[in-house]
Amino acid sequence: MIKQILSFSFLLFSIVANANEPLIHNNFSREGISLNGKWHYIVDVYETGYYNYRRKPHDDSENPGAGAFYLNKKPKDKMELVEYNFDLAPTLLVPGDWNSQKEKLFYYEGSLWYKKSFDLPDYNPEKRYFLHFGAVNYRADVYVNGKKLGMHKGGFTPFNFEMSHLVKQKDNFVIVRVDNKRAADEVPTLNTDWWNYGGITRDVTIYELNKTFIQDYSLQLAKDNAGIMTGYFQLDGAGKSNSKVNVSIPELKIEKSFTTDENGYLKFQFPVKKLKFWSDKSPKLYHVEFSTEDDQLSDEIGFRTIATKGSDILLNGEVVFLKGICMHEENVMRGGRAHSMEDAQMLLNWTKELGCNFVRLAHYPHNENMLRLADKMGILVWEENPVYWTIQWENLETYANAENQLKEVISRDKNRASVIIWSMANETPQTDARFVFLSNLAKTARSIDNTRLISAALEDHGKKGEQNTMIVEDKFAEVVDVLSFNQYYGWYGGEVDNIKNIRWEVDLDKPIIISEFGAGALQGFHADSLTRWSEEFQELLYKETLPTLDKIPQLSGITPWILADFRSPRRMLIPYQDGWNRKGLISETGNRKKAFYTLQEFYRNKK
Ligand code: GCB
Known part of the structure; x- marks a missing residue:
């Protein structure tokens, strides 16, 4: 069995290697440019905007035809044939699933195109621009100004793409093809007991960052030692190597500096004393600040340990x-x-x-x-x-x-x-x-x-x-x-x-x-x-x-x-279910059972 696990991991290497761009961590505390709001949409049941009439993806081709929706093409004169127009199409709210916004999309599972225009009034070529999605269910093909940024699968996790090379101060547009068709080889698969809500279901934000920025970090108590804080840093950009990183927790009078390695990475640990632990009874969060020469970020972080001992779960060493x-x-x-x-x-x-x-x-x-x-x-x-x-x-x-x-x-x-x-x-x-x-x-x-x-x-x-x-x-x-x-x-x-x-x-x-x-x-x-x-x-x-x-x-x-009744296409019994799984303790009208x-x-x- 161990051999099986090892060879499995090895085989996986090539597939995992083409994963998405690294996630920008804690975008929550960065000031972004929100793209939430109304987006134009086109329902594309036959995926006409994605495949040409020989069923080849338009975006695989050097010369995509006029039918490629991501080009957002406009006829240049009254003769030219273009068979779609985002600007005349209706709108959906982002974030939000499409099923609950439009009656005709209630049961829809398929392809739908979204389009949003945006300006970057403070555009600065010295900065880097990232487009971040909180989640899109299920597959997202993302294009900016007529060029593909990338594809993401998985309906419930965030992803981002750098678009510095594509954007300008005025008249940018982002187009996303969202496809929520279920399939046997996907995760989840064909069969679930919940509604397959499609769409750009979470926030969309642009982050304008410096050439070198804090891409990721972690900070928590060491596994078996509540007196030690451990973590890592990852910088991204040309100046990431041998760069100074400061961590401070003012309330604990902690100020530390570290230097990244040539890959912009560093792992650290330091002792802490008189910490108030985070717990369910007292959810203490500390304000933490991170800074480098080019970037700064803050976070509200709780510190606690979680472990098991025999058949107990221990939160900060105590049975919970x-x-x-x-x-x-x-x-x-x-x-x-x-x-x-x-x-x-x-x-x-x-x-x-x-x-x-x-x-x-x-x-x-x-x-x-x-x-x-x-x-x-x-x-x-x-x-x-x-x-x-x-x-x-x-x-x-x-x-x-x-x-x-x-x-x-x-x-x-x-x-x-x-x-x-x-x-x-x-x-x-x-x-x-x-x-x-x-x-x-x-x-x-x-x-x-x-x-x-x-x-x-x-x-x-x-x-x-x-x-x-x-x-x-x-x-x-x-x-x-x-x-x-x-x-x-x-x-x-x-x-x-x-x-x-x-x-x-x-x-x-x-x-x-x-x-x-x-x-x-x-x-x-x-x-x-x-x-x-x-x-x-x-x-x-x-x-x-x-x-x-x-x-x-x-x-x-x-x-x-x-907790609450939830929509499920598996639950059809009238009059009790009518499209709802009724195991909730609270009804869909908010009443306690x-x-x-x-x-x-x-x-x-x-x-
Ligand atoms: C289960 C599943 C859950 C279903 C539930 C049910 O075991 O984990 O997703 O909704 O049963 O109501 O049958």
């Missing part, structure tokens, strides 16, 4: 129980993908009202506002890579894609104290190929960030010959730091009134998180507690499940499924 809830990145009240700080505030306020100190951001990386706010509110976070159900485990490109998305989320959120767990996947079927795939992902995550815990939502099943005993038999359980599994006893199998007789038998001495359980209920539908879809059924399932799970000796946390209060009470009483 994770009172959690799962959530999708959806604002049900407005409809559509959540993206703003206001959306994050609404969702995280709901979790606080429940009594949570933990959220599982299912099943893909949510927008950065969530993590920034979780840092401030003291909510611990599980972040997940969208490796969901049946990925093509043996396909190296699929692996490279999954790994790239994982690297992007770690890169973005490595300085967020709230993030304590990287989840590799959700409910994946057990095969050798899947084991190799997930083990490689875990290895990659650990090699980039050895300070956080690794997990994945696994599955339980009944033990042969024993009626009321459930087990988790999964080789990947040995790889993870925290053993998490989803269990739906009483909903997808088993009787709700037998839950109290169930026991879970797990031999491993590791912390356990029950990463999902739940039942569907239509808010406002009342019946006896054995009637499916009633609030009473869901309430009963919670009342029976919570104390039963609590008997698992290694139990360190739970994240029931799910009965089970909301059951969980709230459990958390209130849980030590």
Whole structure:
């Protein structure tokens, strides 16, 4: 098996090598030029603007034809034929999914072109210009002033391209082809239980930077030593080698200087004393400043340690129980993908009202506002890579894609104290190929960030010959730091009134998180507690499940499924579902269901 893992890594090398441009870290605290707002769009079902009539991509050709939408061509006289016109096309708001903005795009999965014009009034050829996308679902082909910048795949992570060589002071335009078609070899794959919202779903920003700038850094407590701060720096640009970098944390009276190597990189560590640790009870953030001769940046960073000991999770050395809830990145009240700080505030306020100190951001990386706010509110976070159900485990490109998305989320959120767990996947079927795939992902995550815990939502099943005993038999359980599994006893199998007789038998001495359980209920539908879809059924399932799970000796946390009802094309039953997965504790109209209060009470009483 080890040999298999090694050769797999080797084969991957060529694919991973053509990954995207390095992410500019902490763009949050840089002043950018926002391209949010109205963008013109053209729906392109047949991908006419992308492929020529011989089905060859226009952008592969030296002489793309007039049909190439990214050229934004205008007829030069009344004779010339050009069969599209962005400026007369309708508009969509960015950030935002298209499904919730236009009725005719509600079910759309395909290609759609976006166009936005922009000026750079302070354009300066001595500066460098980067175009940054918070996320585009799923594939983005990005063009500026008629030239291709690059392509990105993955609907939930940021990416950026340098466009210094293409921009000028006036009359620039950016064109993005967004394609959200699902495909068997992509990540996620064809089959998910959530809405495939398409579009430029997060902010678009231009960053004007100096020739040499701070591209990346990390700063956190060392893995096993809360008295040591460690981190690294990466400068980008002509002056990156042997350059001085200053780090200061005024409140701690820390001021340090380091010098980068010839690649603009440096790794550092230094001792710290009298630190107030970040925790769920006291989410202390320190103002940190970074500067070089050419650049300066600041950040608000919390410092904490997270570790496991036997079957406990230790936050700053103390046992913590994770009172959690799962959530999708959806604002049900407005409809559509959540993206703003206001959306994050609404969702995280709901979790606080429940009594949570933990959220599982299912099943893909949510927008950065969530993590920034979780840092401030003291909510611990599980972040997940969208490796969901049946990925093509043996396909190296699929692996490279999954790994790239994982690297992007770690890169973005490595300085967020709230993030304590990287989840590799959700409910994946057990095969050798899947084991190799997930083990490689875990290895990659650990090699980039050895300070956080690794997990994945696994599955339980009944033990042969024993009626009321459930087990988790999964080789990947040995790889993870925290053993998490989803269990739906009483909903997808088993009787709700037998839950109290169930026991879970797990031999491993590791912390356990029950990463999902739940039942569907239509808010406002009342019946006896054995009637499916009633609030009473869901309430009963919670009342029976919570104390039963609590008997698992290694139990360190739970994240029931799910905070709010969410749209899913898999859920068609009328009148109960009607396009919604109804396992939410809050309805799509914002009303709490009965089970909301059951969980709230459990958390209130849980030590
Ligand atoms: C699961 C999945 C989740 C589904 C949920 C359900 O196990 O992880 O994505 O939405 O069950 O409602 O069936």
